[in-house]
Amino acid sequence: MWSGIRSFHERDGPMVELPQIKSPEPTEIGSYFIANYPPFSAWKPEHVPSAVYALDGPARPETPLGLYLHIPFCRKRCTFCYFRVYTDKNADEVDVYTDTLAKEIGLYAKRNVFAGRQFEFVYFGGGTPSFLSNEQLLRLIDRIGKHWTWEAAREVTFECEPGTLKESKLRTIRQIGVTRLSLGVEHFDDDVLVANGRAHKSAEIERAWQWAREVGFPQINIDLIAGMVGDTPDKWKAAVAKALTMQPDSVTIYQMELPFNTVISRQAKESGDAPPVADWATKRAWVDYAFSQFEADGYRVSSGYTLVKPSPASGFVYRDSLWHGADLVGTGVASFSHVAGIHYQNVDAWDSYLERVGRGELPIARALPVTQDQRLIRELILQLKTGRLDAAYFRTKFTVDIASRFSEAFESIRRDGMGEVAGDEVRLNRAGLLRVDSLLPRFFESEYRGVRYT
Numbered sequence: 416m417w418s419g420i421r422s423f424h425e426r427d428g429p430m431v432e433l434p435q436i437k438s439p440e441p442t443e444i445g446s447y448f449i450a451n452y453p454p455f456s457a458w459k460p461e462h463v464p465s466a467v468y469a470l471d472g473p474a475r476p477e478t479p480l481g482l483y484l485h486i487p488f489c490r491k492r493c494t495f496c497y498f499r500v501y502t503d504k505n506a507d508e509v510d511v512y513t514d515t516l517a518k519e520i521g522l523y524a525k526r527n528v529f530a531g532r533q534f535e536f537v538y539f540g541g542g543t544p545s546f547l548s549n550e551q552l553l554r555l556i557d558r559i560g561k562h563w564t565w566e567a568a569r570e571v572t573f574e575c576e577p578g579t580l581k582e583s584k585l586r587t588i589r590q591i592g593v594t595r596l597s598l599g600v601e602h603f604d605d606d607v608l609v610a611n612g613r614a615h616k617s618a619e620i621e622r623a624w625q626w627a628r629e630v631g632f633p634q635i636n637i638d639l640i641a642g643m644v645g646d647t648p649d650k651w652k653a654a655v656a657k658a659l660t661m662q663p664d665s666v667t668i669y670q671m672e673l674p675f676n677t678v679i680s681r682q683a684k685e686s687g688d689a690p691p692v693a694d695w696a697t698k699r700a701w702v703d704y705a706f707s708q709f710e711a712d713g714y715r716v717s718s719g720y721t722l723v724k725p726s727p728a729s730g731f732v733y734r735d736s737l738w739h740g741a742d743l744v745g746t747g748v749a750s751f752s753h754v755a756g757i758h759y760q761n762v763d764a765w766d767s768y769l770e771r772v773g774r775g776e777l778p779i780a781r782a783l784p785v786t787q788d789q790r791l792i793r794e795l796i797l798q799l800k801t802g803r804l805d806a807a808y809f810r811t812k813f814t815v816d817i818a819s820r821f822s823e824a825f826e827s828i829r830r831d832g833m834g835e836v837a838g839d840e841v842r843l844n845r846a847g848l849l850r851v852d853s854l855l856p857r858f859f860e861s862e863y864r865g866v867r868y869t
């Protein structure tokens with residue numbers, strides 16, 4: 416049974432206080448999180464033929480393959496959201512979109528580079544995949560199944576917004592093979608949820624959580640965000656305490672960022688006032704606090720954003736495969752792919768996505784062939800997000816000694832007190848891990864340092 420919020424003061428063990436922040440770093444408008452390399456701004460329409468050519472290249476049975484399905488619908492737009500999402504589509508339009516998504520997967524199934532390959536992992540992201548009704552979901556799976564199945568997948572992740580869930584929908588989600596349910600909680604305080612435009616409140620989180628546990632998923636993750644509009648030290652401590660009572664299999668904690676095209680960023684620009692979110696030092700202190708509380712409860716930090724229960728069921732195949740160079744077929748409007756050493760992204764407009772797939776064409780808008788050196792840098796920066804690098808992995812895969820190739824970057828991290836190199840192991844300490852994205856440009860080629868990350 417759900418036991419309600421166990422207050423911070425009821426927790427066992429020594430009480431940890433949030434530190435006072437002496438030198439705030441304001442949360443400026445702009446992206447902080449680094450999801451890929453080279454930056455998206457380097458991906459160009461003139462490289463699309465390279466992507467199409469790569470899809471007809473030889474099969475790559477040795478490379479793990481994943482499928483990403485973008486479900487771009489939400490009940491309302493959160494004020495910090497910068498994703499391609501729609502809040503105004505009716506049921507017929509949703510049907511047209513999901514049919515097009517299945518058709519796009521059918522176009523990929525015929526390409527030579529995928530011959531004989533099965534998906535090792537599948538990810539339903541958005542937007543809000545749980546926005547789909549039971550019928551829409553079953554119809555989508557049925558249509559995709561005519562082209563490709565994911566019976567061999569080690570992991571199928573499905574993102575949910577708590578307020579869209581019913582027990583029957585969770586049963587459908589489990590029935591289609593989802594193994595990892597990811598619940599977009601973000602916070603438990605109703606005032607904070609409302610202030611940030613979330614569509615759900617705490618009562619819906621509570622209900623959804625009960626049902627999800629009853630239906631029984633191998634893994635349930637909850638997402639939290641530190642530093643949302645209206646958050647305070649007491650509210651954050653209560654949110655961490657509540658998350659602990661739930662005992663999720665994994666917890667993902669983001670630090671609130673304000674990319675350019677969010678409602679909050681626009682309002683701040685128009686008013687000339689600073690955006691009303693916590694500064695970076697505060698957010699790091701809050702995540703540090705959450706990490707410490709979960710660690711005291713037996714959880715393990717598995718990246719700068721994630722804690723897991725130490726059990727075999729708490730792995731994250733999607734993340735770990737991508738961070739080690741897997742191929743990913745990204746389907747849906749504005750989706751990102753990486754196949755056979757080429758990055759590419761789909762068109763980001765509803766009409767052109769539907770039209771192009773309707774004509775039997777892959778809807779690719781921009782691409783970038785990635786050099787061998789850039790693949791090395793990409794894997795290195797992504798794996799550094801775990802707080803640890805294994806030099807032997809890079810020697811074997813790229814025949815490069817990362818300690819000497821990136822000696823200046825590693826030395827600067829050591830000098831700044833963020834981590835160290837010891838033999839074949841690079842390790843970030845907690846201070847480094849909590850600001851890992853800001854350390855990554857040190858490994859970039861010079862032309863990509865300081866460029867806008869969109």
Ligand code: SF4
Nearest residue numbers: 489492493496541542
């Ligand atoms: S639920 Fe997620 S995708 Fe939808 S508007 Fe909010 S942040 Fe954006």
